[in-house]
Amino acid sequence: MRILIVTHVVRKNDGQGRVNYEIVQAALAAGHSVTLLAAEAAPELVAHPRVRFVQIARSRLPSRLVQYQMFAWRCGAWIRAHRGEFDIVHVNGFIAWARADVNAAHFVHDGWYRCGFYPFRLLRSFYHAYQVIYTLLNIGCEKWAFRHAEVIVPVSQKVASEVGALGIGAKRMEVIHNGVDVGEFTPGAPERARFGLPQAPFMLLFAGDLRMSRKNLDTVLHALVHTPANVHLAVAGILHNSPYPALVQALGLSDRVHFTDMVMDMPALMRSVDAFVFPSRYEPMGLVLLEALSAGLPVITVRTAGGAEVITSGSGIVLDDPNDASALAAAVVRLASDPDYARCLGETARRVAATLSWQAMAERYLNVYEQVHARRHARELPAGCATASVKP
Incomplete structure (x- = not known):
């Protein structure tokens, strides 16, 4: 097949970019040709x-809103001029003013806007007004993009429900969970000293954007207050402009919370902790959650976090309310006080992750491509040819 993939970035160290990177690798291994319509692509792919x-x-125009629209117009014009060159056109959400065969839905702005934790208000400030307008415009654009694609591929059941709320029928959707590198994220010997972590305590890990309230580090910190003193927390994320160091100090947790700033070797950090906590107030499908499962860590998460749907009762703890610090504290205490229970969860988590490898994910995308291509080929056959072809 001749495949066109339209996205902003195709590279390994980017969430959505990694998904597309792995699809390209699998397509090339299967003998297909791939065109990347993007702002940036990994050199090894381009070569x-x-x-x-x-x-x-x-x-270079001001504001992300205008920049994304310009990108979409340029991509749309190129696709319309070259559509006949491709068997499959794969886009990612709203990224081009053009029809597509496959649209991978990584994030749905309508779901974020209506989730109950959307933080912006139109009349609060200019910044808030801009964010609301940006979100509402994206809602309209995503509706258009999904309605002009043959198949929508949500990255989780959570995202599928949000796409469905836009009026897209379930028959047009094929959920494909994001993948994880099960060879890179593996259990192993801890390296706490490398990250400035104390050796003795039961160590939780929180990883995410420390400037975003939806990641919910504040509830983790309030829960930590109600756990024993031998429970510590490692926090991985960029500290610049983060309010959380001040909150840690106000809560009297300075000796128990360890900010590592940005960590480039996340597999090594995950091997150095005892459990992963991920109570995101809104998450379509967190790659870091899958990475923790693959590293063999018992996971504590919440139903509002995309990815919680892959966690069984034997591989982690899924809480109902992301803001319930007491329930979160109780889950942490259970893990910290019962090593056998925590170990069993981690072993099962590793087995769950094995079913979610990047290779398995990419093969599912290729299967969708083949189905779409076969349907189009059948539609384009002259009347009677399809019937004649099956006669003995």
């Missing part, structure tokens, strides 16, 4: 003889 990289320059 491949069956990869064509068409770079769409990022706009």
Whole structure:
């Protein structure tokens, strides 16, 4: 097949970019040719003889809202001019003013807007007004994009329900969970000293954007107050402009919370802790959650976090309310006080992750491509040919 993938970035160290990177690798291994319509692509992909990289320059106009629209217009114009060259056009959400065969839904702005934890208010400030307008515009654009795609691929059942709320029928959707590198994220010997972590305590790990309230570190910190003193927390994320160091000090947790700032070797950090806590107030499908499962960590998460749907009762603890610090504290205490229970959860988590490898994910996308291509081929056959072809 001749495949066109339209996205902003295709590279290994980016969430959505990694998904597309792995799809490209699998497509090339299967003998397909791939064109990347993007702002940036990994050099090793661009160098491949069956990869064509068409770079769409990022706009220098002010505001992300205008920049994304300019990118979408440029991509749409290119697709319309070259549509006949491809068997499959794969886009990611709203990224181009053009029809597509496959649309991978990684994030649905309508779901974020209506989840109950959306933090912006139109009349609060200019910044809030801009964020609301940006969100509402994206809602309209995503509706258009989903309605102009043959198949929508939500990255979780949570995202599928949000796509469905936009009026898209379930028959047009195929859920494919994001993947994880099960060879990179593995259990192993801890390296706490490398990250400045104390050796003795039961160590939780929180990883995420420390500038976003939806990641919910505040509830983790309030829960930590109600756990024994031998329970500590490692926090991985960029500290610049983060309010959480001040909150840690106000709560009297300075000796028990260890900020590592940005960590480049997340597999090593995960091998150095005892459990992973991920109570995100809103998350479509967190890659870091899958990475923790693959590392063999018992996971505490919440139903509002995409990815919680893959966790069984034997591989983690899923709480109902992301803001319930007491329930979160109780879950932490249970893990910290029962090593056998925590170990069993971690072993099962590793087995769950084995079913969610990048290779398995990419093969599911290729299966969708083949089904779409076969349906189109059948539609394009002259009348009677399809029937004649099955006669003995």
